[in-house]
Amino acid sequence: MPSTAPILTCSGVSKFFGGLTALDNVDFEVSQGEVVALLGDNGAGKSTLIKCISGVYKPEHGQITFNGVEITNHAPSEIRDRGIETIYQDLALAENLDVGANVFLGKEKKKRFMGLFPVTDDEFMRQEATKVLDRLDIHIPSLKQKLVNLSGGQRQAVAIARAIYWNARLVIMDEPTAALGVPEQRKVLALIRSLRDQGVPVILISHTMHDVMAVANRLVIMRRGKVAANLPREGANEELVVKHMVGTAEGAL
Amino acid sequence: MTVSAANVPKGSPARDRVLDFMAQNWAYIFLLGMVIFFSVTGRGFLTLANFSTLLVTSTMVALMAIGQTYVVITAGIDLSIGWTVGLSSVICARVMRDLINGGADLAPAILIGVVLALFFSLIPGLVNGVLIARIKVPAFIATLGMFGIVRGAAFLLTDGQQIVGGLPNNLQDALRSVGSGSLLWWVPEQGIVFLNRPTDLPPAITRGIAGLLPYPLIITILVVVVFGFILSRMQFGRHTYAIGGNQEAAVRSGINVRNHLIWIYVLSAFTAGVAGVLHTFRFTAGVPNAAEAALLQSVAAVVIGGTNLFGGEGTIRGAVIGALIINVLSNGLVILNVNPIWQFVVVGVVIIIAVLVNQAQTALERLKANA
Structure with missing residues (x-):
């Protein structure tokens, strides 16, 4: 399990689209040696968050630091040069x-x-x-x-x-297994583990609970622009995740 | 990926290889077949003089098809070059004529004419590129608009005439020495002669004289080699393919797609400009509608040569073969005394066959890869 300081830190990140609050004061961290699954229903803010990290969107509030350097307002190409690679679905x-x-x-x-x-x-x-x-x-x-x-x-x-x-130095993957057959899905999951083991942490966005449970060390669940839960893989199960996603878990916001 | 026995296509491997070879090289085979067909059936087709004429005639479509190949690989199209050729031809003729009539010397007048013609032909390309790459006007619309604008500009420069003529005699001779000249000549019963076409020979011999290395052909080959090299070997070419394959991917990988597209349309205008200058040298007049028919032939040549109209695939070599196929067809049909109108029909049929063959080939490739 990760014991080092976080390589990526988002603190208090908010993003608005007109009257819509896409991200509301989000705190999010990724450390060396982990695969973090980012979960949530459609419109929960997962994509907005990774777009803020990769520089496609500029958050209205909050700070994003990577390896100790603030990257909140950097251009996407600059952020990529610093080592954050986003692999989109396409x-x-x-x-x-x-x-x-x-x-x-x-x-x-x-x-x-x-x-x-x-x-x-x-x-x-x-x-x-x-x-x-x-x-x-x-x-x-x-x-x-x-x-x-x-x-x-x-x-x-x-x-x-x-x-x-x-x-x-950090790879963000958006639904990497969505379009694949079962053997290929396994291969991609193995790739994610292999990336992690080589010291490249991964943020994984996925709707496939099976994938998440297979590779993630930590589950961050978003709901309505907020982080609803931040759970270690141990002890998490599909039922609990869904409860957090729809907001019926104990202690849910 | 392992190939399971059940997936191996039926038929002997040798036959598959032959079919494969034919699918890959059908344009060459088709060209060769046509040359053989017309050589057997058409009297006067298989002569050095005719081949020389045929090659020189092909230079117009070939030059236009070079630029068009780049454009089509990026999933665009350039309709304006049909008149960019004319604009270039008219500017070239007019500048030279007016300079010489104003008392300028021959050599500087010709040089300035060529340079200005090439320079001004880049402008429609630049405007096309800006419209398409920056303002996101669809290539078809932008270049269709430019088609009209350049056509108008070309005719305005002829003062409403169909041609810029009246070139001084010394200028005409100078132009002809390049446009109709050759580095080497074949003269029947005499062999190979350098530079100057022999005169004062009996008509029977004169008819057989053939330029072995006509200057327009040399210039065209030079343009083919340079732009073929850039496309197949250099980073500019690689980026051209990448943009045609997946523009979004090109943008994300840091390629300056906008500037690249602008360069592509400028390049297309440039090869058209060269075609226009050559036309003026060959016919010693500025002809605004010089490439009216050649425009669609250039698109046809590109398609016959295997370039994908949806972008991402294509070669200069293919475009040149396409241009040759079209011109061999025209030339051969004329020699066979077929009504020239039939050319349109035949070229049309060939284009459709070309697209079908290319589609079948792509499907075959994918089948093999997934087997």
Whole structure:
């Protein structure tokens, strides 16, 4: 279990959309070595919270610090440079390109052609992609394959590989198993554990209770823009979580 | 992923390989088939002189198709280049003519004409790019609007004439020496001759003279090589594909998609501008509607060459093959004495076949990958 100081701290974060309070004074922490599941009904504020963390939204109140640095008003690209990678449901991969090109998208490794023209070093990028996929224990038969020809789980792996290749120090995953078959879901859950074990904490948004129970160390349940409960995995069960989600648990707000 | 025995497609592997090869390279096979067909059936098709003419004629569509390929890979379309070619041609002819009539020397007049023509042809591209990338006007609408604007501009510059003519004789000769010139000539009974096309020969021999390396072809090959290299090997090309594959992913990975798209439309206008200048050199006149028909042919060439109209796929090589297929068809049908109107029908059929083959190929690829 985590014993270190939190790597990410959100304190008193509020976000309004017109008259709607999307986040209401939210406190949220993530420490090294944990997988935190972020749960809640639709509209509970999970997505708003991760968008505030990744810089897509600016909170009206509150502070977000990462590794001791305040990042509340940083641009998304800056936050990504600091090591917070968000893997969205749609993965944001160029499916018409191969694995190496995707891992290096926007940051292509170049070499000189005839000592003169800068060309993309596809061989290097492919090899680096293989290394990082090996680290995650993922094997893709041909790395020259375009992503469109890979399975959903393999694409998910590519998205994760890209994040950790660029030294992600915190990975946020939005419904990573939603579109996958059962064997692939298992693979992705294994990936999440493997990320955690390599010192990269994960925030996992999921509706699938089974996934949450399988990988999370801690469950944060949101309801109507507030944190309704913050439970360790031990002792939590589906019934309790649902009660917190709908607001009928003992001591619920 | 392991391949289970049940999923292995039926049929011998050798036949599959042949089918696969044909699906991958059908455009080349089709081109070769047509060349053979017309060589057998059409008298005068398979001659050096005809091939030289055919290649030079193809340069217009090929040049336009190069820029169009970039545009279509980003899931756009550029309809304005049909008139950008004309604008470039008209500016080129008019600037040269007016400078020389004003007393300028030949060489600087030609140079300034070419530079200004290329420069002004970039403007419609820049405006297209800004409209599409920054103001989010759909490419079809933005370039359709530009189609009208550039068409008007080109005709305004001809003072309402169908052509900018009346070029001084010395200028016409100079233009012709490039536009109709060749680095090497094949002369029947004499062999290969450098630079100057021999004159004062009997008509029977003159008819057989063929430019082996016509300048317009050399220039086009240069443009093909440069832009083909950029697309297939350089970061600019990689980003072009990424934008076409998933624009959102490109944005999130830090690619400056807006600026990139602007460059793409400028590039498209540039290759059209080169086509316009070449047209003026070849015909020693500025012709506003020089590429009226070539516009749709450029789109056709791109599609025949395997570029996906939804973006993300395509090659310059394919576009060039597409341009050649269209021109071999036109040329061959003329030689066979077929009513030229049939060209439209035939090219139309070929486009539809091209799209069908490409779809089948994509489906096949996916099947194989999932097997």
